[in-house]
Amino acid sequence: MELKVTKYEIDDHGIATVWFHRPGRGNSWTNLMNTEYRWIMDTLDNDPTVRVVVLTGSGNQFCVGADTKALNFYTTSTDDYADTVDASAAAQPGTGVNPEFETDVIWQWGLRVPVIAAINGACAGIAAAIASFCDFRFAAEGIKFTTSTPRLGLPAEYGLSWILPRIVGLTHAADILYTGRIVYSEELDKMGFLNGLFPRENFMDEVYKVARMVATQVSPASVTSAKRQMYADLLHLAPRQSIDGSKDLIGHFMRQGDFKEGIAAYNEGRPPRFGDPAIGEKV
The missing domain is CATH 3.90.226.10 (2-enoyl-CoA Hydratase; Chain A, domain 1)
Structure with a gap:
């Protein structure tokens, strides 16, 4: 354009x-x-x-x-x-x-x-x-x-x-x-x-x-997830739904490369090298 x-x-x-x-x-x-x-x-x-x-x-x-x-x-x-x-x-x-x-x-x-x-x-x-x-x-x-x-x-x-x-x-x-x-x-x-x-x-x-x-310092997938969690939670008055939903997301994210990289960087005392966000993934 x-x-x-x-x-x-x-x-x-x-x-x-x-x-x-x-x-x-x-x-x-x-x-x-x-x-x-x-x-x-x-x-x-x-x-x-x-x-x-x-x-x-x-x-x-x-x-x-x-x-x-x-x-x-x-x-x-x-x-x-x-x-x-x-x-x-x-x-x-x-x-x-x-x-x-x-x-x-x-x-x-x-x-x-x-x-x-x-x-x-x-x-x-x-x-x-x-x-x-x-x-x-x-x-x-x-x-x-x-x-x-x-x-x-x-x-x-x-x-x-x-x-x-x-x-x-x-x-x-x-x-x-x-x-x-x-x-x-x-x-x-x-x-x-x-x-x-x-x-x-x-x-x-x-x-x-x-x-x-x-x-440069945070996982782009984590930011996307937090953004979508926050705005979705604004639209309802159900804290249990927010907590239980976040637990499901935690389990999903713990199987991703960014989590392993984040823990490794923390243990090694270096900046993390997070991967590219998953385009189109709906959290």
């Missing part, structure tokens, strides 16, 4: 970096960006060399939300919104894991690889939802975050009413969703929305330190 509003690269550690790439437009979201982002993530998830994905924005902004031209279109259009953003013809990353994950934004939970949101600048609207459904969230100091929707006469969008209370609690979620106010990254960090807050001047360096740890 020819990429016009996104880009990506993969380094020697298996770290893929994906950029929302409309720097002249605040990396604002469009249907084309959605199509390209889905294609990139599907490609990366099916690449056995990729261990982790870092998602960020070109320049000094992450993504300022929907493009203003698109918003203006809807003030006069009679088209049904759901029809205008139908992505059924686009790539469908993360499918086959859980039917609850097979829709916009939350498909990131169905990916094999963990996704790190590196929020390097303004993050608004749908970008707030995209970041919320990533596995890790890091932000630079002083960045602005807002859902925007209450100030545009819109409801909470793209699952934010479901995910935010689970990340920051009802009190903070109500504040963010009802007011649509600008929340700075320092406050987001105190709310528990972020995994880390770093100075702007070395922000991406700090994010890549975390990405390298995930890419």
Whole structure:
């Protein structure tokens, strides 16, 4: 696919970096960006060399939300919104894991690889939802975050009413969703929305330190399993099911090469050399 509003690269550690790439437009979201982002993530998830994905924005902004031209279109259009953003013809990353994950934004939970949101600048609207459904969230100091929707006469969008209370609690979620106010990254960090807050001047360096740890020091199959266990457990209130299911998985993993390598590396006092993840394996 020819990429016009996104880009990506993969380094020697298996770290893929994906950029929302409309720097002249605040990396604002469009249907084309959605199509390209889905294609990139599907490609990366099916690449056995990729261990982790870092998602960020070109320049000094992450993504300022929907493009203003698109918003203006809807003030006069009679088209049904759901029809205008139908992505059924686009790539469908993360499918086959859980039917609850097979829709916009939350498909990131169905990916094999963990996704790190590196929020390097303004993050608004749908970008707030995209970041919320990533596995890790890091932000630079002083960045602005807002859902925007209450100030545009819109409801909470793209699952934010479901995910935010689970990340920051009802009190903070109500504040963010009802007011649509600008929340700075320092406050987001105190709310528990972020995994880390770093100075702007070395922000991406700090994010890549975390990405390298995930890419080089842990079993990719173990990460995939933990990701799928965690999000599946969010959807039910059955701790016994979680415990008993994990025991079955432990038995399976103890017969795999990564377990033997992990124990050997521990006993020998050296870094482990884990194998490539099993592409397509549904844990």
